[in-house]
Amino acid sequence: MTVRSSRDLALRAHPLLLAVLLFLASELMFFAGMLTAYYNLRLQTAVWPPRDVHLDLVGSSIGTGLLALSSAAMLLTTHSLARARFLVARCALATAILLGIGFLGITLHGWMDDTFRINSHAYGSIFFMLTGFHAMHVLAGVLLMVLWFAALRTPAFERDERAGGEAIGLYWHFVFGVWILIWGTIYLIR
Amino acid sequence: MSAAAELPEAQALVDHGILSWLAATDHKRIGILYISTVFAYFVIAGALALTIRLQLLHAGMTLVGPQAFDQVFTLHGTAMVFLVIAPFGFGLANYLIPLQIGAPDMALPRLNAFSFWLFLFGGLTVFLGAATNGGAGDAGWTAYAPLSTIRVGDGLGQDLWIVGLLMISISTIMTAVNFTTTVLVYRAPGMTMWRMPIFTWEMVATSLLVLVAFPPLTAVLAMLLIDRRLGGHFFDPAMGGSAILYQHLWWFFGHPEVYVMILPFFGIITEVVATFSRKPVFGYTGLVLAAFAIAGLSMTVWAHHMFTTGAVVDPFFSGMSFLIAVPTGVKFFNWIGTMWRGRIRLATPMLFALGFLFNFLLGGVTGVMVASPPIDFQARDSYFLVAHFHYALGGGSLFATFAAIYFWFPKMFGYRLRERLGAWHFWLLLVGFNLTFFPQFLLGMMGMMRRVYTYPAIPAWSQLNALSSLGAAIQFVAVAIFVANLIVSTRKRIPAGDDPWGGYTLEWTTSSPPPELNFERLPPIRSERPAYDLRHAAAEARS
Amino acid sequence: MKTGVGLFASSMLFAVVTAIVYGFATRDVVGVMLLGMTSLALFVIALYIRVAEGESGLRADDPASSPADGAGDVVGTFALESYWPAAAALCVGLGIAGITFLPGLSSAMLLVALVAGALVVRLLVREST
Numbered sequence: 001m002t003v004r005s006s007r008d009l010a011l012r013a014h015p016l017l018l019a020v021l022l023f024l025a026s027e028l029m030f031f032a033g034m035l036t037a038y039y040n041l042r043l044q045t046a047v048w049p050p051r052d053v054h055l056d057l058v059g060s061s062i063g064t065g066l067l068a069l070s071s072a073a074m075l076l077t078t079h080s081l082a083r084a085r086f087l088v089a090r091c092a093l094a095t096a097i098l099l100g101i102g103f104l105g106i107t108l109h110g111w112m113d114d115t116f117r118i119n120s121h122a123y124g125s126i127f128f129m130l131t132g133f134h135a136m137h138v139l140a141g142v143l144l145m146v147l148w149f150a151a152l153r154t155p156a157f158e159r160d161e162r163a164g165g166e167a168i169g170l171y172w173h174f175v176f177g178v179w180i181l182i183w184g185t186i187y188l189i190r
Numbered sequence: 191m192s193a194a195a196e197l198p199e200a201q202a203l204v205d206h207g208i209l210s211w212l213a214a215t216d217h218k219r220i221g222i223l224y225i226s227t228v229f230a231y232f233v234i235a236g237a238l239a240l241t242i243r244l245q246l247l248h249a250g251m252t253l254v255g256p257q258a259f260d261q262v263f264t265l266h267g268t269a270m271v272f273l274v275i276a277p278f279g280f281g282l283a284n285y286l287i288p289l290q291i292g293a294p295d296m297a298l299p300r301l302n303a304f305s306f307w308l309f310l311f312g313g314l315t316v317f318l319g320a321a322t323n324g325g326a327g328d329a330g331w332t333a334y335a336p337l338s339t340i341r342v343g344d345g346l347g348q349d350l351w352i353v354g355l356l357m358i359s360i361s362t363i364m365t366a367v368n369f370t371t372t373v374l375v376y377r378a379p380g381m382t383m384w385r386m387p388i389f390t391w392e393m394v395a396t397s398l399l400v401l402v403a404f405p406p407l408t409a410v411l412a413m414l415l416i417d418r419r420l421g422g423h424f425f426d427p428a429m430g431g432s433a434i435l436y437q438h439l440w441w442f443f444g445h446p447e448v449y450v451m452i453l454p455f456f457g458i459i460t461e462v463v464a465t466f467s468r469k470p471v472f473g474y475t476g477l478v479l480a481a482f483a484i485a486g487l488s489m490t491v492w493a494h495h496m497f498t499t500g501a502v503v504d505p506f507f508s509g510m511s512f513l514i515a516v517p518t519g520v521k522f523f524n525w526i527g528t529m530w531r532g533r534i535r536l537a538t539p540m541l542f543a544l545g546f547l548f549n550f551l552l553g554g555v556t557g558v559m560v561a562s563p564p565i566d567f568q569a570r571d572s573y574f575l576v577a578h579f580h581y582a583l584g585g586g587s588l589f590a591t592f593a594a595i596y597f598w599f600p601k602m603f604g605y606r607l608r609e610r611l612g613a614w615h616f617w618l619l620l621v622g623f624n625l626t627f628f629p630q631f632l633l634g635m636m637g638m639m640r641r642v643y644t645y646p647a648i649p650a651w652s653q654l655n656a657l658s659s660l661g662a663a664i665q666f667v668a669v670a671i672f673v674a675n676l677i678v679s680t681r682k683r684i685p686a687g688d689d690p691w692g693g694y695t696l697e698w699t700t701s702s703p704p705p706e707l708n709f710e711r712l713p714p715i716r717s718e719r720p721a722y723d724l725r726h727a728a729a730e731a732r733s
Numbered sequence: 734m735k736t737g738v739g740l741f742a743s744s745m746l747f748a749v750v751t752a753i754v755y756g757f758a759t760r761d762v763v764g765v766m767l768l769g770m771t772s773l774a775l776f777v778i779a780l781y782i783r784v785a786e787g788e789s790g791l792r793a794d795d796p797a798s799s800p801a802d803g804a805g806d807v808v809g810t811f812a813l814e815s816y817w818p819a820a821a822a823l824c825v826g827l828g829i830a831g832i833t834f835l836p837g838l839s840s841a842m843l844l845v846a847l848v849a850g851a852l853v854v855r856l857l858v859r860e861s862t
Contacts, residue, residue, distance in 0.1 A: 013785040015297040019371040021781045025774040026363050026401045032770030033409025033439055039762045045430050119421030122430030129416060213814045295811045300818045307822030315830050349833035356829055374737050377793035379800050383736040402771045415832065438763045486747045489771065503759035712800035
């Protein structure tokens with residue numbers, strides 16, 4: 001038994017979305033802890049990255065590009081749904097999912113290629129922790145998007161269901177945003 | 191047309207079976223679940239404390255060996271911090287926030303329930319370590335690396351400690367999300383944020399702290415786990431890691447955590463003091479601003495726990511730590527201002543509130559003392575420090591906990607606790623508590639270190655330790671009296687009615703216990719004292 | 734929710750200022766990073782609430798409004814009983830605890846636990862929504 005809502009509140013003020021946003025802010029702080037560790041260790045180490053580390057800038061840039069496009073596809077998804085353009089939304093969501101899977105593929109490939117491990121040195125530990133946790137977040141996002149795709153058989157007009165979709169969108173953009181911070185740290189600033 | 195409608199007594203909590211508690215999503219039930227669980231952990235942590243005091247009764251006692259002693263104080267600290275004080279605040283807030291803002295429930299009831307169960311399992315996981323071969327986690331509640339990265343045997347106890355805390359961390363963050371969302375979106379019409387009760391405001395500040403300070407805990411715990419289980423080198427200087435990094439990350443969480451453990455209790459004290467002074471809250475705006483000033487500043491002082499490492503800039507942290515005493519002082523003056531020229535009733539909640547004011551003052555002042563690096567260099571890791579934080583958390587938060595229980599128990603269950611037994615409970619606890627911890631200031635100044643399982647047979651030390659242990663025994667009696675109070679009051683119930691104390695906030699306008707969606711009918715909300723306004727409107731209407 | 738925006742915006746400002754002062758006073762990267770990211774997190778929240786608040790028109794924020802005005806407004810969706818939270822917590826708990834016993838397999842354990850838990854609950858309990 002639930003008490004259902006029929007109040008005409010704008011979607012963005014829906015409590016689910018607000019809650020997800022607050023959660024995302026806390027996740028940002030989770031990555032902040034890891035990024036802080038990266039910079040702290042970096043400043044204390046003479047050779048950083050260590051000599052056995054070869055960073056694949058090209059591969060990671062491609063991955064970044066895929067994730068960026070995926071985010072754009074997600075924007076298109078939520079945008080179209082708000083305008084009840086259902087077919088476009090479904091195609092955009094499928095694209096977002098595939099691009100996300102592509103990113104995961106590149107990440108995995110990069111890991112297998114690497115000449116160092118999580119237990120090689122402090123750099124290895126923070127590298128794999130940062131990219132590993134991020135990849136877990138990407139995986140979770142892909143799973144959520146797949147579930148949403150499956151549920152999108154009919155256009156979602158119920159406010160609560162639409163809020164759920166918007167929440168997934170927010171999450172996905174967050175995943176991309178955090179990746180920029182991580183990628184910038186590991187591959188650009190080094 | 192009474193706002194507090196008559197309802198069948200069985201409505202809110204009583205007529206479901208045990209299993210229904212597993213499926214509970216009502217914030218009131220979840221609040222009660224939290225508080226009950228907290229009480230169970232309190233008893234265990236208290237027993238661990240008694241063990242410590244027994245072992246330290248005389249020099250050279252062999253009740254508990256050094257390895258076991260490490261586990262005892264680790265579990266005591268961990269339980270009191272993560273499983274008692276902080277979750278009591280969250281549990282009480284769970285019960286009260288929707289009632290105080292006029293909402294039917296929390297914004298996300300199922301997430302709320304999830305938070306509780308994860309918290310319960312997290313605590314059990316921490317204690318599960320005690321059943322393993324190597325025993326429970328034993329690196330202190332702070333688990334500094336590299337002590338905590340060394341694996342003795344299979345080291346499962348410490349691992350379980352870490353993952354238990356991970357669960358608790360996630361649970362707490364979810365709770366903070368829920369609280370913040372609820373307060374922002376589900377206030378009743380007319381309940382502007384500046385009319386909310388101080389307790390709710392304190393919980394908003396607390397939730398903010400949790401949102402930004404708990405995730406680094408999750409991160410540092412994960413790093414610890416990686417170092418322990420996956421051969422990581424975060425905290426291993428030989429391979430590029432840093433033990434100081436651990437302390438930074440830990441205390442960036444750890445200091446806000448102690449404010450998470452006091453802000454809700456400031457809220458409790460405010461509500462109790464105002465009600466039993468029969469005056470409005472003095473300086474409402476100041477109290478709100480002070481809460482956020484304290485929360486904000488608490489994020490800037492973390493390395494005052496690291497003065498002696500030589501790795502931080504002491505003056506910055508010392509200055510910020512002195513600064514945080516200012517808004518705290520503002521709160522004290524506001525409470526005194528509330529009592530000034532009030533018609534004070536010394537009911538049990540008020541007794542505990544007054545006890546809080548005395549104890550926390552000592553805790554706070556000694557905090558300012560150790561904020562000074564020269565003093566800290568002497569006091570650090572000594573019993574002076576132990577006494578300081580026990581005065582703040584025990585003398586402060588624990589006393590406020592009991593104030594809250596005596597105050598809101600009638601609302602939650604519909605019947606009263608005995609005042610006579612409550613007074614005995616209070617006085618014995620006050621005497622026992624001070625007898626336990628005041629001598630520890632002296633012991634610390636004389637050089638006795640903390641986390642030691644025994645000490646040299648110096649006469650002054652032995653005497654003071656004996657006094658301290660005697661105090662612990664008295665505290666035990668006090669808590670036993672509290673339990674007796676619970677039993678006696680439940681056996682022969684005295685109905686409480688909607689508003690046994692003449693309270694000010696919305697929860698006192700509904701029945702005790704409240705109905706399923708909290709309010710049959712909400713009164714108009716025109717000030718921060720809607721219950722008071724309602725009573726006076728009714729009185730005027732009658733005259 | 735204007736107060737909400739003010740709350741997060743001023744907290745963000747405080748964090749930014751402190752990060753800057755801290756950076757100059759101590760030249761320590763840890764504090765600057767942590768405080769800086771805190772201000773970023775608070776900024777994101779403040780921004781979102783600002784945008785959401787503009788559209789919301791909560792009765793709660795109107796000091797002259799009364800509960801009677803809200804009659805007929807149904808407030809929200811509140812699930813009134815569910816076994817899912819306890820089951821989910823058990824699964825998450827097992828999955829996380831599993832890390833200590835079998836690090837490599839813990840994520841698989843988590844998934845299995847989740848699915849198993851969901852199936853068990855579905856089979857045994859008729860859940861009221």
